[in-house]
Amino acid sequence: MFDEAPSDAWAIRFGDGAPAEADRLGRFFAHRSVRRFTPDPVPEALVRALIGAAQSAATSSNLQLWSVVTVQEASRRKRMAELCAGQGHVEGAAWFLAFVADHYRLRHALAGTQDEPDALGTTEMFTVSAIDAALAAERLVCAAESVGLGICYIGAMRNDPVGVAELLGLPHGTIGLFGLCLGWPDETKPAEIKPRLLPDEVWHRETYRTGSVAEYDERMAAFYESQGMDASIPWSRRSGRRTQHRGVGSRHAWGAILRERGFCTGDEEP
């Protein structure tokens, strides 16, 4: 698995011919979300090495404002799966990692000193935590994929941030951002590389240019058909429907819950 030639992975991803340089970068094009895993264990020492890789990602001002909580006990994993829209792979993966925006560690380290980190309360510093946690997670993912592991991010971990905080014992100043399932891919039920917008639709030269998603809508129709999905609804309309309603769980209240947990309360007007 994950063993397409770079040019083949590029062609599945983008439909068009790969640049010559793609040959050196092939593994990075071959990501897919893996939801079916073998029951084989992933050694704890390998997970520790992967967390070391995550920590090796850049972090703004070296503040390291994120944490990982792993959920391995069966009953607790079951509860996490319930909190994540009942997704079976949350229960079935060898490891489940919850990535957490963490302002508590620094606040706690400085409690009682004169260096109270007040500005952690700004929306900017929440943004820093979210970006840095994601940089860390994706370095972990690239490292994991390089040894044959598969992953699936779980955005549904934001459906019920209060329930997640209870399950993980998260203190004030922390909030679960996203989950990550990790395990050995079940090669009998392979996951597919999903097509993306052309690089030239996402990449703007010097200034932002309004593009078109028509080419992508067509390409995705073929993908939907190959997956046995309704190909008559284009990607753009599907995406519109995804973002038309108030969202699942408490996602419409994510801003209010962030504030309750100590984030985004300290802004000033411009």
Add this chain to the structure above:
Amino acid sequence: MFDEAPSDAWAIRFGDGAPAEADRLGRFFAHRSVRRFTPDPVPEALVRALIGAAQSAATSSNLQLWSVVTVQEASRRKRMAELCAGQGHVEGAAWFLAFVADHYRLRHALAGTQDEPDALGTTEMFTVSAIDAALAAERLVCAAESVGLGICYIGAMRNDPVGVAELLGLPHGTIGLFGLCLGWPDETKPAEIKPRLLPDEVWHRETYRTGSVAEYDERMAAFYESQGMDASIPWSRRSGRRTQHRGVGSRHAWGAILRERGFCTGDEEP
């Protein structure tokens, strides 16, 4: 450069012995922020392949709510460097990539249809954009480092989001999140691997556990000394000072500027 043995990179990063599994993941521990580049060009086709790698990262519901704007014209790059606290490497890197949260593309694609993506206005959907842009950027970075390139993230691109939007011609529904300098590292002025908190301080088992940064404060004191910095101020206090004040530029007003640009305006109470 970037050629430490995995166990050496781990030892610099964490001070303690590397797990055996680290040998297979060595390259991922060796990241450093590179601020000195050679004048050698990075071919445009390689950048396109790297953007293809970025797009191969996971993206929530395949929404792809981010864009990249490259700034290559000399006078415009100079202006970008001014906007980014005058950092010389912003001007000196072969490429400068601005990562942008992009809700405009989908809104534009659906304008005039019945699928108006209203929920893009929630804080949740801004969070999605920030996380997905960061996942994409870090996959690009891992790919770039795998062929010997060096990078430096530029959080200072958030100092003046309005100025950045003007320079990049960003429409309503987009905002610059962070920049990325990309080029060939100048091996005569090598960048150092920076120590991080121990994996076991960042990794919590089952539930969040309050740890201690004392060990890290000691380890960082040695690092500061090796860099000719004042070793008497520990990491925790430095970090407290970094987050004590209202922040540089308009960072204290990032929340208000997000709302002005069409983000985080559509939340409901829990």
